[in-house]
Structure formats: C-alpha cells, structure tokens
Amino acid sequence: MNTTIAKQENAQPSTTKRMEFRSPRYEVINLDDAYRVDVYVPGVKKDHTQITLEKDTLTISASRSDQAPSKWETLHREYDPVDFQLSLNLNVDVDADRISARTDNGVLSITLPIAEKAKPKTISVE
Amino acid sequence: MRLIKYDNRSVNPFAELDRLFSEALWGGNRYGWERMFESPTGSLRVNLYHDDDALYVTSELPGVSKKDVSIQLENAVLTIRGERKMKEDKTESSVAFERAITVGEDINADKIKATLEDGILTVTLPKAEHRKPKAITVS
Numbered sequence: 001m002n003t004t005i006a007k008q009e010n011a012q013p014s015t016t017k018r019m020e021f022r023s024p025r026y027e028v029i030n031l032d033d034a035y036r037v038d039v040y041v042p043g044v045k046k047d048h049t050q051i052t053l054e055k056d057t058l059t060i061s062a063s064r065s066d067q068a069p070s071k072w073e074t075l076h077r078e079y080d081p082v083d084f085q086l087s088l089n090l091n092v093d094v095d096a097d098r099i100s101a102r103t104d105n106g107v108l109s110i111t112l113p114i115a116e117k118a119k120p121k122t123i124s125v126e
Numbered sequence: 127m128r129l130i131k132y133d134n135r136s137v138n139p140f141a142e143l144d145r146l147f148s149e150a151l152w153g154g155n156r157y158g159w160e161r162m163f164e165s166p167t168g169s170l171r172v173n174l175y176h177d178d179d180a181l182y183v184t185s186e187l188p189g190v191s192k193k194d195v196s197i198q199l200e201n202a203v204l205t206i207r208g209e210r211k212m213k214e215d216k217t218e219s220s221v222a223f224e225r226a227i228t229v230g231e232d233i234n235a236d237k238i239k240a241t242l243e244d245g246i247l248t249v250t251l252p253k254a255e256h257r258k259p260k261a262i263t264v265s
Contacts (some may be wrong), residue, residue, distance in 0.1 A: 027214060028129050035129040042186035042245035056131075066246045072175035079171040079186055089131040105246015108189030112129070 022044040024062070034113040036091065041084050042066070045075040049108055051101055057089040062108065093118035170206060170225035178259055181231060181251040188245035197240050197249060202229050204249070232257045 029036040037058075043051065044065030052059045062084040068074070093115035101110045175182040183204065187195065195208035209222040234255035239250040 030129075037129070038189075040186075040245070042188040045244055057190040062260055066172070066184070066244065068175050068182070068184070069177075071177050074173070075181075076172075076174040078173060079175075089127060091131040092129050103127060103244075105190065105242075106186070 001015075001108075003035040007030065013016040020080075022080065023086050024060075024084040026086065026088075028095055029034060033119065034111050035094070037088070037110045037112065039084075039086060039105070039110070041108050042104065043081055044084065044103065044108070046103050049101070049103065051099070053090075053094070053096050055101065056093075058088045058090055058110075058112075059088045060088075060108070060110070062085070145182075157242050170223045172206075172227065174227070176231075176253075179229060180253055181229065181233070182253070183227060183247075183249040185225070185247045186203060187242065187247045190242070190245070190247075192242050193247055195240075195242060195247065197238070199229070199233065199238060200253075202233075203227070204251070206247070206249070 024039050024041050026037055026039040027094065037111035039060055039062075039089045041062045041064075044062040045065050048065060049060065049062040064081050064083055066081055068081070090112070092112075094112040095115045099110065101108060103109075170185055172185045175184070176259050183206070184204065187210075190208055190210045194211060195206070198205045198207070204227045205224065206227075207222075207224045209220045211218065211220045230252065231251075232259070234252040234254050237252045241248050
C-alpha cells in the first residue's frame, strides 16, 4: 500500500512525460550473416530498454536513470536527460526469434540475424 | 544491402527541421558518433549542477571506457579529455574529445571524484570548507 502512494506522489502528468524523448544516435555494422545496430543510450541501465519488432519496424525505447538528484541546482545545461525512442524500418528479413541485445557503457547493441530466405545463395553448376 | 530502408524519424516531428538546420550550420547531414560530442561551446556537451557541498559536471559518454578519460584541474580550469575507440574487425579508429570548464569557485582539489556509469560521466568538485554555507547558532 505504501509503495503505491509513493509512486503517485512522484509521478508526473502522463501527457508531458510521454512527449519528452529524443532519438538516439546509432550505427549499423554489417556482419557476415547478421547486422548489428549500436544505439547510443547514455544513462540507461541494463533492463531499462524495450525492443520490439513488428513486421519490418524495429522500435527501441529506453528510459534513463541518470536524472540529477533533486537537491542539485542546475547552473548550466547543454543536454537533456530525457528518454530515448527510435524506430527503424528494416529493409532486410531478419530472424525475429534469434535477435539478441546487450548494453555496455551506455551502448545498446542489437544483433539482427539475417533470415535464411534472405541470405544470398550460391548455386553450383553441375 | 542496406539494413535500414530509410531513417524513419517520425517519432520527432522536428527532425526534418533539425536536419535542415544542421546541414546549413555544420555543412552536412551527420548522424554518426562525431555529432554526439558537438556543442555550441566545445566538443563535449556538459551539464553543470551544484548544491551546498559541491559542483557537479555531467556528460554523456556512451561507449567510452574509463581508462580513456582523463580529468585535470589546473588554475581553476577543469579539462575533460578522452577518446572513444572503435574496433571493427582489424581496423581501429578513435574519436577524441575535449572540454574545458572554468570553475569560478574555491574547490577542494584533493577531493575531486569522477565516475563513469552507463555512459554518464559525473565529476564531483567539493566546495572548499570556507565556502560552504554555515549555520551559526546564536549563543
């Protein structure tokens, strides 16, 4: 019971909260039979990311946990510690069941294995 | 073959505007790592905070290892230097960054602390004892 009350006190109005995000920088690395997408998500802890693949849209949302303590007073601000959201339209068939992801030092690496049917086939001449 | 069909930035209604501005100002459409470090005043974006005890400098450094960051305080100028190393098969490349911040407050230089966690660098600069607010009790 106590926890519910505490949560409500801290909660911000849901509408403003939802609008506050930015799209993270990312890089795509071509591997032999997979693609790796490195998404830069500073301030995001390991289990605070959500990756979904729907049809050919890969959506990544990550919530930050590096908000400054409330007793810190801001003197100067050059970046906004807001949550990240990114949605990518994939051009390649990927094997959804074998997608893996890990976070390290604020970088989320998602490995997208290429689906069997999308792999190039070598046909040998008999 | 390209993995991404096109950059779908529809989540941000101002993305196209941002892109046009950045093209006009920085002369190119750069989504890569180098843009991460750009700021109006230097090559690394920082936030500055303070409370009664200390000044705090935070910065986003995803993918940078602890050993590649160095922090120095000299003549009231705090300098954060470092590089991000990228390893792709056999090729290695690195992006260097640097930022200097003038500290206009007396700092206890011996007690400066820095942490790098989840890609966030936090430098804590404790205020010198005589600069901290003191409560004086009336006797």
